[in-house]
Amino acid sequence: MAFVSSDTPVTQTLSARAVKILVAGGFGVGKTTMVGSVSEIRPLRTEEMISELSSGVDDMSGIEGKTTTTVAMDFGRITINPDLILYLFGTPGQERFWFMWDELAYEALGAVVLADTRRLESCFAAVDFFERRKIPFIIAVNCFDNTPVYESDEVGEALGIDKAIPTMMCDVRKRDSSKQVLITLLEYLITLTVPATESAKESSPIQ
């Protein structure tokens, strides 16, 4: 048993709400670095247990059942105002597990897919995931030292994504650059709300 000291007055009501943005991409592309460069706290780590059906592949032939894996994820926090907190979640490295983590994507405002032009294919899975779940995303190419320089539209073309999706260069070690990535994402998300409002008006004409 433990006692909770009650000498500090605490809140009676809770007016604040939290929203989230996901930062995805291949292993070692800089997801946690980006989260850390803009977060007001040192990135924290949370874990979830994900269950998957093992189908008897590899050397497990004949054994079928449910296996549970712990998936870890780093995240940061930005207090937008006293009533609004933004959380930035870096998706876990093991793609095949976070793809089964429904809650991760649920109600996310949008996502940043970090790409590394030296191994562009490592972000294909993330692009696929967000396209399938209809979560709006932008591509941010993290420019490592000695990275071959491409135009951002070349990267978009190579990924075969919709031309309307912003692609940009960044250096996630720099706070201003990570900030610019988030600004680009939010500006893009705002442009997406406009046609949605217009089509809603069309579908329910005022009688």
Added chain:
Amino acid sequence: MKVENEFWFDEDAGPLVRPYAVARGRTRPTRHDLEMTTLVVAVSADRHVDVDREYAHIIGMSRRPLSIAEVSAKLNLPLAVVKVLLSDLIDWGLIIFRSPPRTSDVPRTELLQAVLDGIRKL
């Protein structure tokens, strides 16, 4: 969670035992509307509350709003376990919570604009 066909040996059993012992074997919270970005805050208590250590720890850290993900990180317990503990605290009236805004219940542009303004000020 189905446990009938699962066998744990040696280190496989280790990391799982403590979290689920803390939650007294429960893997599902009584409330299903808790998400990792649900915010929680301790309710003002002008009395000493007699609760187990993990619960007291949560109350102690929730004097200002925290997300369930933050509680999980600070307690070093998986989200599923933390949701069970928070669910108890909510049932006992010691913690209040607020779910993240739904896509449907907030003017989307206004919310996005507020986030954008906040990031620009960083």
